[in-house]
Amino acid sequence: MKLLFDHGTLVFAEAPDLSRKAIPGLLWDPRIALYRAPAYRYPEVVEALGALGLPLTDMVRHRLTQPLPSWQQPGLRPYQQAAIVAWTLAGERGIIALPTGSGKTRVAAAAMAQVSARTLCLVPTRALMSQWLAELARYYSGRVGCLGDGRQEIEGVTVATFESALRWMPRIGDRFDLLVVDEAHHFGSGVRDEALEMCVAGRRLGLSATPPEGQHLARVEELLGPIVFQLGVSDLAGSWLSDFDLVVLRLALNRDERTRYDADHRVFSELNRRFRTMHPGGSWQELVSAASQSAEGRAALRAWRRCKQLLSFTQAKRQAVAALLARHRDSKVLIFTADNAATFAIAREHLVMPITCEISRKERERALLGFREGKLRALVSARVLNEGIDVPDADVAIIVAGTLGEREHVQRVGRLLRPAPGKRATVYELVTLATNEVRKAAERRRALGSPHVATQ
Amino acid sequence: MSRLNSHTAGNQIVLHYLTERDHPWLRALLDEYERGVGSKRVELLQRLREPLPVAAPKAKQQLAVEVLERLTEARVAASVPPREARWEVFVASATSGNAPRRDVLSAVSERLGTDPVRLEEALFADLRTERATAPLPASISPDRLAAEANLRLVGKWLKRAQSVRITAFGNTRAVVRHARLQGLICNIGPAPSVEKSERATLPQERLDALVKADTDGVDLQVSGPLALFRHTLIYGRALCGLVPRLLWCARFELKAVCEATPGAAPVTLVVRTGDPVRPGRELKPFDSSLEQRFAKDFRRVAPDWDVIREPRPIASQSSIIFPDFELVHRREPSRRFLLEIVGFWTPKYLEEKLLRLQQAQLDNIILCIDEARACSEATLPANAQVIRYRRYIDPTAVLRLVEGVAASASPTLDTEPGRPLPKSRGRRHQ
Numbered sequence: 001m002k003l004l005f006d007h008g009t010l011v012f013a014e015a016p017d018l019s020r021k022a023i024p025g026l027l028w029d030p031r032i033a034l035y036r037a038p039a040y041r042y043p044e045v046v047e048a049l050g051a052l053g054l055p056l057t058d059m060v061r062h063r064l065t066q067p068l069p070s071w072q073q074p075g076l077r078p079y080q081q082a083a084i085v086a087w088t089l090a091g092e093r094g095i096i097a098l099p100t101g102s103g104k105t106r107v108a109a110a111a112m113a114q115v116s117a118r119t120l121c122l123v124p125t126r127a128l129m130s131q132w133l134a135e136l137a138r139y140y141s142g143r144v145g146c147l148g149d150g151r152q153e154i155e156g157v158t159v160a161t162f163e164s165a166l167r168w169m170p171r172i173g174d175r176f177d178l179l180v181v182d183e184a185h186h187f188g189s190g191v192r193d194e195a196l197e198m199c200v201a202g203r204r205l206g207l208s209a210t211p212p213e214g215q216h217l218a219r220v221e222e223l224l225g226p227i228v229f230q231l232g233v234s235d236l237a238g239s240w241l242s243d244f245d246l247v248v249l250r251l252a253l254n255r256d257e258r259t260r261y262d263a264d265h266r267v268f269s270e271l272n273r274r275f276r277t278m279h280p281g282g283s284w285q286e287l288v289s290a291a292s293q294s295a296e297g298r299a300a301l302r303a304w305r306r307c308k309q310l311l312s313f314t315q316a317k318r319q320a321v322a323a324l325l326a327r328h329r330d331s332k333v334l335i336f337t338a339d340n341a342a343t344f345a346i347a348r349e350h351l352v353m354p355i356t357c358e359i360s361r362k363e364r365e366r367a368l369l370g371f372r373e374g375k376l377r378a379l380v381s382a383r384v385l386n387e388g389i390d391v392p393d394a395d396v397a398i399i400v401a402g403t404l405g406e407r408e409h410v411q412r413v414g415r416l417l418r419p420a421p422g423k424r425a426t427v428y429e430l431v432t433l434a435t436n437e438v439r440k441a442a443e444r445r446r447a448l449g450s451p452h453v454a455t456q
Numbered sequence: 457m458s459r460l461n462s463h464t465a466g467n468q469i470v471l472h473y474l475t476e477r478d479h480p481w482l483r484a485l486l487d488e489y490e491r492g493v494g495s496k497r498v499e500l501l502q503r504l505r506e507p508l509p510v511a512a513p514k515a516k517q518q519l520a521v522e523v524l525e526r527l528t529e530a531r532v533a534a535s536v537p538p539r540e541a542r543w544e545v546f547v548a549s550a551t552s553g554n555a556p557r558r559d560v561l562s563a564v565s566e567r568l569g570t571d572p573v574r575l576e577e578a579l580f581a582d583l584r585t586e587r588a589t590a591p592l593p594a595s596i597s598p599d600r601l602a603a604e605a606n607l608r609l610v611g612k613w614l615k616r617a618q619s620v621r622i623t624a625f626g627n628t629r630a631v632v633r634h635a636r637l638q639g640l641i642c643n644i645g646p647a648p649s650v651e652k653s654e655r656a657t658l659p660q661e662r663l664d665a666l667v668k669a670d671t672d673g674v675d676l677q678v679s680g681p682l683a684l685f686r687h688t689l690i691y692g693r694a695l696c697g698l699v700p701r702l703l704w705c706a707r708f709e710l711k712a713v714c715e716a717t718p719g720a721a722p723v724t725l726v727v728r729t730g731d732p733v734r735p736g737r738e739l740k741p742f743d744s745s746l747e748q749r750f751a752k753d754f755r756r757v758a759p760d761w762d763v764i765r766e767p768r769p770i771a772s773q774s775s776i777i778f779p780d781f782e783l784v785h786r787r788e789p790s791r792r793f794l795l796e797i798v799g800f801w802t803p804k805y806l807e808e809k810l811l812r813l814q815q816a817q818l819d820n821i822i823l824c825i826d827e828a829r830a831c832s833e834a835t836l837p838a839n840a841q842v843i844r845y846r847r848y849i850d851p852t853a854v855l856r857l858v859e860g861v862a863a864s865a866s867p868t869l870d871t872e873p874g875r876p877l878p879k880s881r882g883r884r885h886q
Contacts, residue, residue: 351545
């Protein structure tokens with residue numbers, strides 16, 4: 001019997017009658033008149049076939065055992081070493097959760113050096129891909145491959161964006177024995193998971209500052225393994241991460257804004273109240289789905305969107321941003337907004353560089369380098385700076401508004417926490433009084449652990 | 457379902473196509489667009505999603521705006537390259553201390569040879585969300601907008617499809633090639649006969665058409681390898697790509713099993729000849745530059761021969777063969793050769809292909825085989841004419857072969873089994 005890789009699945013050629021119970025994931029494929037199994041179950045399949053004692057020519061294993069150039073083990077901090085030990089003890093399969101700035105990429109490089117196997121690293125963005133390529137080149141003597149951003153180079157160690165991996169995995173899913181997934185919280189639902197399903201790699205390492213929860217976690221655990229090591233911002237702030245102060249600025253709406261907000265909020269609140277009465281514990285998606293069925297519901301959702309838009313950049317926030325930028329003229333400032341409209345409004349008003357998904361990678365890199373060298377004093381972004389981009393030495397963050405909750409907040413604050421001698425970062429959070437921002441801000445702060453909070 | 461411009465009847469999807477009846481509001485939509493030329497593009501697109509002066513079905517309007525947005529990707533019009541403008545302005549702002557905004561813009565505009573207003577306009581002129589609306593291209597009409605919207609509508613459902621079954625007549629090769637190039641599993645067979653029970657429900661003219669065409673139709677069942685295990689979304693893009701190619705077929709019927717949302721009950725999408733779906737732009741006629749170059753070069757060196765790009769498929773036991781080209785003599789149409797390019801394929805693929813050719817007992821097939829592929833003489837079909845190539849197929853070698861056969865008395869090829877041809881003189885990369 002031959003075991004082959006076929007477009008993200010395993011195919012059993014010249015196989016006798018096999019029991020579906022004996023081999024994990026096995027199904028008869030009438031389209032090709034052969035047995036088939038999902039690629040991610042490769043290690044279990046091989047083990048099961050071994051237990052059955054069937055003669056097997058493993059055409060997949062052949063590709064995985066080609067030797068690699070040498071690795072140099074990176075120096076690790078104690079908690080990074082502990083993370084590697086935990087992952088190794090878990091059978092080289094699982095998720096390591098560490099805050100932003102704590103050196104997750106280095107942990108991954110250490111795991112790769114330890115295993116010294118053919119490795120595919122998945123990263124969410126092109127910008128992050130460049131950082132990984134540079135970091136891995138420090139420890140790996142061979143050529144590092146790259147899939148994404150117009151490059152299609154596959155090597156023993158390859159870095160790919162999520163999107164490219166999804167496209168390429170049916171063809172390359174049998175070439176790697178270790179799969180490293182950065183920002184693993186992006187997985188757990190949707191089509192991206194299929195990239196992980198189509199890879200035969202038995203060794204898997206997920207990295208995240210904010211691991212997924214609930215159903216998403218269960219799915220990610222199935223594809224990457226359980227969370228084997230976890231530390232939060234508060235565990236490392238002041239020691240391995242820079243310490244920081246969180247300053248909450250409570251701002252008011254002006255009369256016109258208040259009138260508009262209250263009117264729209266009333267419309268949405270009524271819908272929300274009725275939905276909660278009928279469906280206690282219903283999710284936001286269920287609410288949107290139910291509301292979309294009626295004209296009244298759709299009007300309420302439009303009202304909610306208007307509220308959100310209004311709060312994203314109120315007049316008071318506009319003034320606060322101006323005051324804070326003037327106050328921290330000599331600091332490196334990151335400004336986080338809820339949407340691109342607010343991002344460009346701030347960029348125009350204060351002539352600061354916006355970083356959005358529309359800004360090309362080259363321009364982003366130039367901007368980040370300019371920021372690093374002090375040529376640019378501030379960057380403003382809605383989401384792109386949230387995670388994945390290495391922004392050293394920023395010491396002030398202004399969080400104008402957010403849309404993605406606690407996870408986003410932890411990522412944003414993490415942008416400031418890369419340690420530097422004598423550094424103490426400041427995070428300003430702009431919260432509009434008597435709106436739902438107050439509750440959300442409290443939830444976000446709880447997610448950070450116990451930061452030093454001041455209110456003004 | 458309204459989001460997908462459709463409703464279900466039983467387990468079948470009924471698409472709300474845009475037709476001539478929609479042209480009045482589509483014209484109004486285009487007029488609104490024209491009114492917004494020069495304004496901020498995202499704001500105009502937002503405005504176009506709101507009620508129009510002429511009543512328009514909301515879901516159809518959303519779909520038309522999506523298509524219009526894609527068709528009017530604006531060009532950048534700025535006095536200074538926006539990227540340069542951004543860098544200069546933001547660096548100047550950072551290094552100017554507490555200088556007022558207008559002073560920074562004045563200083564930079566002077567340096568860049570423009571004025572502050574134009575400089576500010578140029579700052580984000582290349583970014584989708586900030587760019588100004590450009591004039592409507594002349595090629596966009598209500599009719600074209602409707603056709604593109606319908607194609608997009610079918611595509612939206614196919615992105616949710618798990619498997620697709622197609623019955624098609626004529627020009628089916630492009631569909632099969634696309635499916636295979638995309639790594640889909642494409643089971644091919646002759647078109648099924650119309651069942652008696654089905655005959656009773658079909659209109660007479662359709663029944664006649666089906667019965668008449670039964671002999672040369674093909675049945676394609678397309679799905680992805682992973683689709684065996686669960687409903688998956690990864691093949692959506694590839695399945696979508698089938699539709700424009702399908703529109704090339706003389707007749708077709710596509711049935712797709714789709715899920716509107718993950719986990720929803722499967723529903724069936726049916727698209728067939730006569731539905732108001734048209735490709736918005738011409739498809740690339742060739743799958744590779746190798747094929748394109750061969751067709752061009754052969755037409756040049758062999759003016760007496762026609763190169764047919766989409767020859768009729770050939771039945772081979774339970775499957776169908778799709779040759780790449782058919783070469784037909786202009787004055788003697790009985791002199792016909794099928795040409796199949798075998799390049800960049802795995803040995804397993806080649807093995808299967810040769811087996812199918814042997815089963816079909818084709819006596820007029822020319823195989824162009826990439827020399828880089830391992831293919832021994834013994835495995836070639838008994839009556840195959842072979843031309844070996846590296847990167848480039850020499851058209852004169854092909855011409856010599858077809859003319860050489862013409863010199864013999866019989867139109868049927870009568871050559872030694874697997875006889876290799878003399879080396880061609882064309883540009884070959886050994």
